Amino acid sequence: MSFDLDLFVIGGGSGGVRAARIASGEHGARVAIAEEYRMGGTCVIRGCVPKKLMVYASSFPALAEEARAYGWSSDVGAFDWTAFRTKLDAELDRLEAIYRKGQVGAGVTVYDQRATVAGPHEVALADGRRLSAKHILVATGGRPFVPDFPGxxxxxxxxxxxxxxxxxxxxxxxxxxxxxxxxxxxxxxxxxxxxxxxxxxxxxxxxxxxxxxxxxxxxxxxxxxxxxxxxxxxxxxxxxxxxxxxxxxxxxxxxxxxxGRMPNTEGLGLEEAGVNLAGNGAVVVDDWSQSNVPSIYAVGDVTDRINLTPVAIRDGHAFADTIFGGRPRAVDHELVASAVFTQPEFGTVGMTEDAARAIEEIEVYAARFRPMRSAFAGGDERVLMKLIVSKATRRVLGCHIVAPDAGEMIQLAAVAVKMGATKEQFDATCAVHPTMAEELVTMRHPVR
Missing domain, CATH: 3.50.50.60 (FAD/NAD(P)-binding domain)
Structure with a gap:
């Protein structure tokens, strides 16, 4: 059977654009992608990126106060939201242009409109056109959930x-x-x-x-x-x-x-095409991101597996390599690190104390302390470093950090946890002094 395309991707977020670019640019497939809003998806346009920039903006009053304790005459003055938002909009425009350029440069045809599934091998565009594709990839992400109540x-x-x-x-x-x-x-x-x-x-x-x-x-x-x-x-x-x-x-x-958020599958035509959806609307897929309809796949938040941008990117890349590159591989979704950009930040990988304790006997190593920078300034900042260790295997089952820049620290700690490092291997690693992270390798006695 002849198709217009080898792959049609619905959704221009992190997972969709990676799959399209790799399938077309590296593996030579005929690919098109449709995005009804802005290229880049939740992360780039209305999630991780603008949020992190707002985190930076919001941190300056505390930094100015700390600077005065270090001898600087500093005052950030009033915050100009309009000025910040103008620059933020320009930055998002720049990033969207980069995403779009990446698609076009890889030979992907871009449709700036809504697309829905019209069958196992057919996609309907909002302008009325229909295109056939050997494979369809759904990468429509998620949307915020608001319950129905008066007002x-x-x-x-x-x-x-x-x-x-x-x-x-x-x-x-x-x-x-x-x-x-x-x-x-x-x-x-x-x-x-x-x-x-x-x-x-x-x-x-x-x-x-x-x-x-x-x-x-x-x-x-x-x-x-x-x-x-x-x-x-x-x-x-x-x-x-x-x-x-x-x-x-x-x-x-x-x-x-x-x-919370909901998988963005409403009105997409998936059920009519025979695709199994979970109760919350998520596309049910196997380890290869394939739905029960063999020609239809899904990656990213729309599958409600691990709703993180790096996971969506890996899922999309693995899909393209598997289907079009002759390099079959499934993404390992175990021990995925994440960060919460509160103040202070929170970085985490692996099991929580309660989850680990419900499975086996564990030891908990934890250190709470005032970091040097905050302590000198007279601040009341508290840092927490925590390791969850299996008593039987000595393997570090979880690592949790509450501290400034915890997101940066957990990325490196996650490498060791992913490799199956034991507590003794953490202990054998020499500390970097003076740092907050050195506590991860100097905790000798369990607190629980």
Whole structure:
């Protein structure tokens, strides 16, 4: 059977553009990609990249205060949101152009419009055209989830936070995951009065000891954190948004919902094409990113496996190598490190203490201390380094770091954990002094 294309990719995010570029540029396949919004997807346009730049922007008041303790006359003055957003928009435009250039340079045909699955080998474009493809790759990512309740139309999601016309004075954040906590720290650093409501503890899927340290620090910084709160309704009034939870009603200028994300498969035609979807809409795939329909594959957040950009990129690359490069390989999704860009940062890889303890006997090595830089300035910063060790094998099952630049540290620690390093091999590694990370190789006695 003859097809118009070897591969059609739906979605121009990290996983989709990598798969398209490798399939076409390195393996010579005839490839097209469709993106209905902006090339680069959630990470580049409305996620990791702009968020990290906002993290940087929000950190300067604390840095200025610390600089004064070191003898500098420093004052950052007032924050100009308009100036920052203008530069942020320009940076995102630059990055999008790079992504687009990469596709065109690799010989990929780009369609700037919505595409849906019309059959196992057919794609329908929004302009009415239909194209046949031997393989279809779904890489449409995810979208923020907002529950339905009276007044839900008034809330913001993470997609909106980078394009605010101005900063609110009073912000309510609903949610307890890493996105909620990151934006709470960001907005507090930018001078916004922040309140966080959640039905349960914050950061509850992470190591409990680390999460508690971060949440306590958030509270100490002036963020009002309240667990056990469920929003019942929001009403717009002359003074802002009145938010009701039980007998409590408070008024805010804006409400951000950070209550999770959903795979972006609604109206995509997948069910009609016979593709199995999970209850939340995720495309069900095997280790090779293949759905139950042999010609249709999916990578990235739309599969709801590990919703991280580097994972989507690896999934996309492996798919292209497997199908078009003659180099079959499946991505190893075990022991994937991640970072939460709260203040302080949190880097983590492997098992939490509770998860490991439920499986086998463990030893816990942990060190809490004031880092040199903060201690000299008279700050109350607390750092936590933590290793979870199997008693039987001595293997390090998990490494968790709460500290400035924890994301940078966990990347290197993850190499050792991924290789199966034992506690004794950590101990045999000479420390780099004076650093915070040296504690990872100098903890001799378990605390639990």
């Amino acid at each position: 839900s139309e008034h809330v913001l999601t993470s997609n909106d936070m980078f394009r605010l016309p101005s900063l609110p004075k009073r912000l309510l954040i609903v949610g307890g995951g890493f996105v909620a906590c990151e934006f709470a720290c960001i907005m507090k650093g930018l001078g916004v009065m922040v309140t966080v409501w959640n039905r349960s503890n914050l950061l509850r899927v992470f190591d409990r000891e680390c999460a508690e340290l971060i949440v306590n620090k958030m509270s100490e910084s002036g963020i009002a954190v309240e667990a056990g709160r469920v929003v019942e309704r929001i009403e717009k009034g002359p003074n802002g948004l009145s938010v009701t939870s039980g007998t409590v009603s408070e008024t805010f200028d804006a409400v951000l919902y950070a209550t």
